[in-house]
Amino acid sequence: MPLLRSGIVRAETLVDIRGVVPRGIDGASIGAGTTLAELECAPQIPDVLREACRLAASPQLRNMGSLGGNLLQSTRCWYWRLKWPCRLHGGDECFAHEGEHREHAIFENGFCASAHPSDVAAALVALDATLHTNRRELPVSDLYHLPRADDRRTTTLEPGELLLSVELPPAERSVYLKAMERKLWAFPLVGVAAARTGGVTRVALAGVAPVPFLLQGSLEDATPLPRNAYKVDVARALVKRALAALEEST
Amino acid sequence: MARLIRTEKEVEGRYEEVWLVVEEDVLEQWPAGAREIVGRPATRIDGLERARGEAVYTADLKLPGMLHTAVLRSPYAHARVARIDLAPALTMPGVHAAIGPGELDVLVEECGFHGAAIAAVCADTYAQARAALSRVEVDFEQLEVLIDPDEAVARGQLLGEPRVRERGDLDRGLAEADVVVMGEYTTQVVLHNSMETHQAVVQWLGDSLEVFISTQYIWGVRDEIASTLGLPGDKVRVVCNYMGGGFGSKNGADDYTFIAIELAKRTRRPVRCALTRREENLATGNRNATIQRLTIGARADGTLTALGGEYVNATGWGGWSSPVEGPMQMLYACENVKTTTWAAKINQPPMKAFRAPGFVEGTFGLESLLDVLAAKLDIDPLDLRRRNHAQHDGADGRPYSGKNLLECYRRAEPHWERRHEVRARSTGTVKRGVGMASQIWYGGGGPPSYAWVRVGSDGRAAVVTAMQDLGTGTRTAMAQIAAEELGIPLDHVTVSLGDSARGPFASISAGSSTTPSMGPAVRAAAADARRQIEEIAAQRGTPDAPLAEIVGLLEDAQILGKGGRGPNPTGMQVLTFGVQVAEVAVDIETGEVWVDRIAAVHDVGRVINPLGASSQIEGGIIQGIGHTLSEHRLHDPRTGQILTTSLDAYKLPTFADVPVIVSELIDEPDAQLTNLGSKGLGEPPIIPTAAAISNAIRDATGAEVHQLPISREEMLRALREAAAREKVGAPAGV
Numbered sequence: 001m002p003l004l005r006s007g008i009v010r011a012e013t014l015v016d017i018r019g020v021v022p023r024g025i026d027g028a029s030i031g032a033g034t035t036l037a038e039l040e041c042a043p044q045i046p047d048v049l050r051e052a053c054r055l056a057a058s059p060q061l062r063n064m065g066s067l068g069g070n071l072l073q074s075t076r077c078w079y080w081r082l083k084w085p086c087r088l089h090g091g092d093e094c095f096a097h098e099g100e101h102r103e104h105a106i107f108e109n110g111f112c113a114s115a116h117p118s119d120v121a122a123a124l125v126a127l128d129a130t131l132h133t134n135r136r137e138l139p140v141s142d143l144y145h146l147p148r149a150d151d152r153r154t155t156t157l158e159p160g161e162l163l164l165s166v167e168l169p170p171a172e173r174s175v176y177l178k179a180m181e182r183k184l185w186a187f188p189l190v191g192v193a194a195a196r197t198g199g200v201t202r203v204a205l206a207g208v209a210p211v212p213f214l215l216q217g218s219l220e221d222a223t224p225l226p227r228n229a230y231k232v233d234v235a236r237a238l239v240k241r242a243l244a245a246l247e248e249s250t
Numbered sequence: 251m252a253r254l255i256r257t258e259k260e261v262e263g264r265y266e267e268v269w270l271v272v273e274e275d276v277l278e279q280w281p282a283g284a285r286e287i288v289g290r291p292a293t294r295i296d297g298l299e300r301a302r303g304e305a306v307y308t309a310d311l312k313l314p315g316m317l318h319t320a321v322l323r324s325p326y327a328h329a330r331v332a333r334i335d336l337a338p339a340l341t342m343p344g345v346h347a348a349i350g351p352g353e354l355d356v357l358v359e360e361c362g363f364h365g366a367a368i369a370a371v372c373a374d375t376y377a378q379a380r381a382a383l384s385r386v387e388v389d390f391e392q393l394e395v396l397i398d399p400d401e402a403v404a405r406g407q408l409l410g411e412p413r414v415r416e417r418g419d420l421d422r423g424l425a426e427a428d429v430v431v432m433g434e435y436t437t438q439v440v441l442h443n444s445m446e447t448h449q450a451v452v453q454w455l456g457d458s459l460e461v462f463i464s465t466q467y468i469w470g471v472r473d474e475i476a477s478t479l480g481l482p483g484d485k486v487r488v489v490c491n492y493m494g495g496g497f498g499s500k501n502g503a504d505d506y507t508f509i510a511i512e513l514a515k516r517t518r519r520p521v522r523c524a525l526t527r528r529e530e531n532l533a534t535g536n537r538n539a540t541i542q543r544l545t546i547g548a549r550a551d552g553t554l555t556a557l558g559g560e561y562v563n564a565t566g567w568g569g570w571s572s573p574v575e576g577p578m579q580m581l582y583a584c585e586n587v588k589t590t591t592w593a594a595k596i597n598q599p600p601m602k603a604f605r606a607p608g609f610v611e612g613t614f615g616l617e618s619l620l621d622v623l624a625a626k627l628d629i630d631p632l633d634l635r636r637r638n639h640a641q642h643d644g645a646d647g648r649p650y651s652g653k654n655l656l657e658c659y660r661r662a663e664p665h666w667e668r669r670h671e672v673r674a675r676s677t678g679t680v681k682r683g684v685g686m687a688s689q690i691w692y693g694g695g696g697p698p699s700y701a702w703v704r705v706g707s708d709g710r711a712a713v714v715t716a717m718q719d720l721g722t723g724t725r726t727a728m729a730q731i732a733a734e735e736l737g738i739p740l741d742h743v744t745v746s747l748g749d750s751a752r753g754p755f756a757s758i759s760a761g762s763s764t765t766p767s768m769g770p771a772v773r774a775a776a777a778d779a780r781r782q783i784e785e786i787a788a789q790r791g792t793p794d795a796p797l798a799e800i801v802g803l804l805e806d807a808q809i810l811g812k813g814g815r816g817p818n819p820t821g822m823q824v825l826t827f828g829v830q831v832a833e834v835a836v837d838i839e840t841g842e843v844w845v846d847r848i849a850a851v852h853d854v855g856r857v858i859n860p861l862g863a864s865s866q867i868e869g870g871i872i873q874g875i876g877h878t879l880s881e882h883r884l885h886d887p888r889t890g891q892i893l894t895t896s897l898d899a900y901k902l903p904t905f906a907d908v909p910v911i912v913s914e915l916i917d918e919p920d921a922q923l924t925n926l927g928s929k930g931l932g933e934p935p936i937i938p939t940a941a942a943i944s945n946a947i948r949d950a951t952g953a954e955v956h957q958l959p960i961s962r963e964e965m966l967r968a969l970r971e972a973a974a975r976e977k978v979g980a981p982a983g984v
Contacts, residue, residue, distance in 0.1 A: 099888060
């Protein structure tokens with residue numbers, strides 16, 4: 001809806017998909033139509049996902065917003081939202097590079113410095129969740145596509161393809177930590193999701209790259225822009241705490 | 251009786267000498283302390299109407315046949331409209347009229363900021379107007395953009411001459427100092443973002459004009475429109491019964507009103523021009539950014555010997571130079587003070603007054619640097635402020651009409667004492683501390699303002715005055731004053747306001763002036779009615795009979811009392827004072843700042859409604875926290891275009907950001923000021939909040955923040971700087 005209002009998306013007709021997208025939690029499977037409010041209250045959902053839901057948006061928005069919708073949300077990059085002819089809009093410049101980029105990406109930001117805003121996506125990447133669409137099954141990381149010159153999409157969803165459900169592997173321990181500009185109702189400056197599944201710990205970050213960012217190397221490999229190096233400091237502190245939390249709760 | 255006087259009139263720190271006809275103020279003040287009604291908490295007399303959605307705001311108004319307007323605004327920070335063709339818009343469905351540059355003064359060809367109004371279209375629905383607007387063909391010639399305020403000053407691109415205010419000799423004061431501290435502080439652009447966006451609905455009735463508008467100044471809008479259109483004042487009726495806030499941004503008629511008036515004239519239909527939230531974030535004014543380069547000199551005992559400030563107001567394409575140097579000039583006793591203030595004309599949306607303009611920004615710089623001085627001298631910050639307490643106005647020696655700042659400090663002591671216990675709760679990564687800051691501001695109000703009070707045979711009274719209730723609870727306060735004076739219950743008083751055709755002239759609601767300007771007029775009118783009732787009682791031979799019994803004899807006759815606001819005391823400074831103590835926690839690894847508690851002690855003379863007063867304090871502090879921690883109107887540094895145009899990008903505080911707020915008022919009538927002794931409280935509570943928080947951060951961590959908002963970036967920078975200082979061996983905590 002915000003994209004319609006901003007004129008980024010145009011539509012003659014809106015189709016209500018609530019009839020075909022499952023809603024609710026069935027064992028390890030979560031319908032893509034399940035609201036964030038429902039997830040944050042469900043005891044069987046891993047901490048990282050519950051917390052990511054609880055720290056997202058406002059209570060009113062979480063009562064309406066669905067898991068699928070959250071995963072497919074677009075960046076908050078102001079240049080993109082204001083329809084500047086940026087690379088994501090098919091242009092030949094990332095205006096954030098030389099412009100106002102304090103909320104922008106510190107990883108994978110060479111082509112486009114937009115930051116992915118989804119707390120929930122980072123949580124699912126850390127959990128290594130599997131998505132089911134009406135056409136395929138895929139690891140959540142494969143839903144996202146790092147935009148580059150020859151393919152500027154940010155997701156791999158095809159026209160007519162619908163996200164139906166998410167399947168969670170059993171996590172032993174997990175945690176989500178989030179830094180934002182106020183105490184509530186803000187997108188992450190940095191969100192850190194950490195989960196241990198089958199003895200393997202995965203850490204994924206929100207708000208630091210154009211897609212949810214699975215941390216495989218070191219935070220010291222970040223390539224911050226002149227005015228967002230603080231995000232590396234914040235990420236370092238939150239990753240340390242998230243890993244400590246996984247340890248503590250053993 | 252009316253009297254002609256020459257007096258100084260002050261609104262938000264701007265003075266002018268004027269001739270004024272004022273009413274004598276013959277009433278004695280009530281003794282200090284709570285009365286039957288005044289001084290006791292009263293819930294809002296219009297609270298239910300508002301809560302039930304029955305109160306009609308300008309935004310609710312639907313007149314038969316009313317058209318809706320969309321405004322084309324410049325997408326560039328500096329551009330000239332090279333060609334514009336409105337014709338394609340006029341062929342669109344539902345469209346009635348379109349106007350462009352050259353057809354109305356507020357529609358410009360040279361756009362000096364992103365958001366400048368260029369053209370407007372009105373149609374049967376707002377959606378049709380918007381759709382038509384997108385068909386207007388415009389070619390822009392882009393012009394050079396200047397957005398760096400220092401560069402504008404260097405180039406001499408200024409709004410007016412620099413303002414130099416000097417007393418004593420700054421250099422001598424610095425030479426006499428044992429310690430000199432210097433610092434550069436910057437503050438950001440913040441927005442009013444009132445709940446109700448700027449809007450007006452207008453209709454022509456023959457040669458008369460009705461203007462329904464969300465405004466802080468009914469009479470100012472009336473006169474501005476009348477003089478612009480060349481109409482007699484009483485041909486313009488301005489109505490504002492309820493409004494959703496203004497914070498200084500709704501003092502004038504503005505582009506949207508004149509657009510609606512012109513379109514209504516052309517279409518012979520009522521026309522609404524209501525700005526969107528996005529326009530609200532572009533073109534309806536702001537608290538401008540400032541750069542403050544400050545120097546303080548003091549003797550070893552803490553006595554201030556020199557205060558120097560060079561201030562740059564990043565004013566924007568228009569507006570005025572806010573008194574950012576005011577706190578340095580006024581807050582403390584110091585013989586040698588020199589400030590220079592430049593107003594940089596840059597390609598940014600023009601500033602407007604915003605809740606204590608200049609003083610909020612200036613207090614942040616001055617009070618932050620004063621704590622640096624306190625640490626350097628190893629003097630308790632509260633003691634340092636006491637030591638430099640001003641006994642009279644520093645600039646011209648005028649006495650204060652009333653000043654209880656020392657009493658505010660005394661009342662702040664228990665809150666200040668908490669610092670030991672607060673600091674002790676620090677952990678390895680979360681450091682806690684307490685900081686304080688003083689407040690000085692105007693708020694005395696002034697003449698003229700008038701009210702009528704009508705008492706009928708049912709023993710009920712109506713207060714009639716063409717003032718506006720900005721949303722601050724003025725209606726209730728005025729009802730309390732009339733009820734108190736007449737000796738009748740509060741629910742026997744109605745207040746009829748908000749309509750220039752139905753009541754006498756009333757003050758602007760700005761500069762914390764509504765209560766001190768209007769309250770004495772309402773009391774005078776009620777006293778005039780009471781005197782008439784007493785005369786009737788005396789004639790009847792029952793001088794002590796209750797009011798209800800006397801007016802019960804009236805049948806259709808009415809008692810009509812009228813009252814005016816008397817003059818302010820001559821030769822005196824009428825000011826408000828206060829202090830706030832903030833408790834914060836800082837996560838030194840993530841730069842997160844929590845404000846846990848703010849205690850506010852303010853001196854604003856007699857308090858009419860303690861419940862309304864505590865709401866004002868809470869509102870001011872919450873808005874102050876937004877200013878301090880999260881709000882920031884951002885622009886692209888290369889083009890000057892505004893980037894935060896919606897409330898998800900522009901971060902107002904939420905309830906989760908609100909700390910424990912403890913508010914206290916001295917509640918001592920100002921014996922020199924009017925028949926009430928009351929001053930205004932709209933602005934004082936927002937003034938010291940940022941400085942108290944930044945000083946608490948310093949107390950907690952040793953880090954000196956120099957920028958608002960105190961973002962993660964600024965907090966982590968200040969922490970790194972403090973750590974580096976400690977490494978090179980400077981004393982800890984300095």
